[in-house]
Each structure stands twice: as C-alpha cells, then as structure tokens.
Amino acid sequence: MSILNKKLLVICLLLALLGRPASAWAEPGVSAQGALLLDAQTGQVLWQHNGEAPLPPASTTKILTALLCLDLAPLERECEVSPQAAAVGESSAGLLAGERFALGELLDAALLKSANDACFAIAEGAVGSEPYFVQLMNVKAQALGAAAASLQNTNGLPDEAHLLSCHDLALLTREAMRRPEFADRVGSQRATMEGGSYNRSLKNTNRLLTMDEHVTGVKTGTTKAAGACLVSSMERDGRSVIAVVLHSGDRYRESLELLNYGIDGFCNVRLVQAGQRLAYWPAGGADEENGGVWLLAAADLWLTLPKEQAAASNLRAEYHFKQLRPGEQAPAGACLGTLDFCSEAGEVLGRVNLLSEAAVQAPGGSGWADIGSRIGREGRQILQILFE
Numbered sequence: 001m002s003i004l005n006k007k008l009l010v011i012c013l014l015l016a017l018l019g020r021p022a023s024a025w026a027e028p029g030v031s032a033q034g035a036l037l038l039d040a041q042t043g044q045v046l047w048q049h050n051g052e053a054p055l056p057p058a059s060t061t062k063i064l065t066a067l068l069c070l071d072l073a074p075l076e077r078e079c080e081v082s083p084q085a086a087a088v089g090e091s092s093a094g095l096l097a098g099e100r101f102a103l104g105e106l107l108d109a110a111l112l113k114s115a116n117d118a119c120f121a122i123a124e125g126a127v128g129s130e131p132y133f134v135q136l137m138n139v140k141a142q143a144l145g146a147a148a149a150s151l152q153n154t155n156g157l158p159d160e161a162h163l164l165s166c167h168d169l170a171l172l173t174r175e176a177m178r179r180p181e182f183a184d185r186v187g188s189q190r191a192t193m194e195g196g197s198y199n200r201s202l203k204n205t206n207r208l209l210t211m212d213e214h215v216t217g218v219k220t221g222t223t224k225a226a227g228a229c230l231v232s233s234m235e236r237d238g239r240s241v242i243a244v245v246l247h248s249g250d251r252y253r254e255s256l257e258l259l260n261y262g263i264d265g266f267c268n269v270r271l272v273q274a275g276q277r278l279a280y281w282p283a284g285g286a287d288e289e290n291g292g293v294w295l296l297a298a299a300d301l302w303l304t305l306p307k308e309q310a311a312a313s314n315l316r317a318e319y320h321f322k323q324l325r326p327g328e329q330a331p332a333g334a335c336l337g338t339l340d341f342c343s344e345a346g347e348v349l350g351r352v353n354l355l356s357e358a359a360v361q362a363p364g365g366s367g368w369a370d371i372g373s374r375i376g377r378e379g380r381q382i383l384q385i386l387f388e
Helices: 003-007 058-072 103-111 116-127 130-143 166-176 180-186 251-264 368-387
Strands: 034-039 045-049 078-080 100-102 190-193 200-203 215-223 227-236 239-248 266-272 277-282 292-297 301-306 316-321 335-342 348-356
Touching (some): 045 166, 058 103, 058 116, 078 116, 103 190, 116 130, 166 227, 166 239, 215 251, 239 266
Antiparallel strands (some): 034 239, 078 100, 215 227, 316 335
C-alpha cells in the first residue's frame, strides 16, 4: 500500500453514548405563527415553524436595543431624559423630562419592565439620537446574520415595516447572552431605579422565570399586531438552548415545551478537536515519498445531535482541498481546505478549516491537478467506509 493511501486521511470521531432516545420526548406542539429552537453553543436550529418569516417582534426588539447599548457606551454614563423620551407611551417606566439616570438603570427598565420610554432615552444617551441609533441597530442585526431584520424603532411599538424573524431573534439573543451585563438583567425578577426624582421598583414581565428554575431569560413582547411573543432561554445538564415564539396562543407553555425538548432530546458532541490531524496532503508530485504536509483542524467542531443517534452514521463528511499553482508556496498555518459535516439531505451542519502543519510548496509540472483530484476521490471513498 502506498504512503499516499496510508496517510491520505486520518480522522477520529469520538462520540459519547448519547443516552435515552429522543423519541421519548414528543415533538413540540406549538400554535405560534412563528417559532424556533436554537442550541446556544453550536448555533444549530433544532426545530422551527416559519422560523425565517419576517414578523412583528413587539418588545422582543429590546434585546437588540440592549445589545447595541452595551457596545456603544458605558453603563455608568448619566443621561438626561428628553421631553421626546418622556412622551413615549404604552408600557413605560414613567420617566419625566429632565430626570437623570445611569444607562444601566435605563437598561433595567427596558429589559425587566419593558419600558418604551427607557429605550428612547437609551438611544439618546448612547448616540444622541433615536433615529441614528435605529440605523445602527439594523447594521448590528445584519452583521450578526439577522437577514430579515427591518427595525424602525428601539422598542417594538407597531410599525408595518418593523420586522424580525424568529431566527433573527435567536441569533441576537445568543450574542446578547454572552454579555454578563445582559444575562444578569434578563435573569433577574426585580430591580430598582434609584436615579430620577424617586425610586422606581421594576418587576420582570417574563413569568417563565418563576415557572422553572432552569430558565435564564429573556424577553416578552405584546402588541395587537404581534400578539403574545416570548424569547426564552434555559440552562440545564451542561447545555443551553434558546426558544422564540411569535404571535403565540400560549407563549409560556409553548416556550417551556420547546426549551425542555431542546435539552432532553439533543446533546452536543465534539467531532473534531483543534489541532487534530485530519488529512495528509501530498506535495511531492508523482513521487509520493517526496514530502507532504499534515492538515490540522483550525478549531474544535461541535454539533448538536438527537440523542437517538448512537453514532454519526447518518452524517456525511466532505473534504474540499485547495489546489496550489505549480511552484506556489503555502506557509505553516495556511488554510488548504475544509471539512464539512452534512446531513443526509446535504445541509452543511458544521465546517472546520484545515490548516497546514508546516510550510509546503507545490511541485512544477502538470501532475499536481491529478493528485488533487485523487485526494478528493480517494478521500471520499475512505470517508464512505468510515461512516458505513
């Protein structure tokens, strides 16, 4: 057997026993117009119904308002409430024009009491203008992959053009929950605003926090157009999941059902470890003995899999190698390919870059393209054997 055939591919998939089958938990029964369940570690969508549809998000908008605020200004900054902010109606903290609050207190009011006036004051305190803040919200949303985002205000008050999808909200929440200043607030049931002309007691509108000790947030929303909405999160058994329901007939029951389904029915498995040798890439032209380079995983690769899968036999692994031009050099650490793990339907569930362990140079001549094609062909054959 040639060295190429011996060294072409080395891959180790160490899968833990995955516990009781997911069939023990029935698939969620959700009436919401849009709903989605996301694994917070891997970012994988575990279940969805109209998850990509742009819908009115109501006050779940404030997740993005808070996240952008944390990016732009220190929470100790003192802000004066403008007449425009004080005049914002519906759900409010009763802010008065001329009162002064730290941004952190306004954030408490926005996230716990769902105060619309506090959101307007946050925008003015952070960048001086609510319209400009809203522009930045749209930029931030797009940067985080919220493709359907179309924000018109900071608070989610009705506007036909003010839309987010369930997937958008899950992505924004995943990012926000990485910030302790956000996570601590949405996980708290009460807070007090001590600035202004009198102390204000704030009670979290999210009743799900009192229904299950493992719930960690996040935000309610209610308008006539949006219906009852809820973005929620849960941490249990070493895992964290995020659920979104928009225009739900029973947002708390449906959210809790989604969250428990995400924890009980799935597990996270590390398929690849950073620095692991995953493939041998020959660099000696037709002479397989003459050099080559190992390709290493650039990072850990985790996937969320149903617990009923005792192995990854229904995953398809695909290698994609870069071909260097004759004589071209690649330094150590150069990305020379990718390894994709795909579902049976062909969806890419996870991808890891393959980095050169050492510097390598492609030989001259025309034989290199043939070797590249052999890598791909023989690599696929080996992967097929491994996964059968």
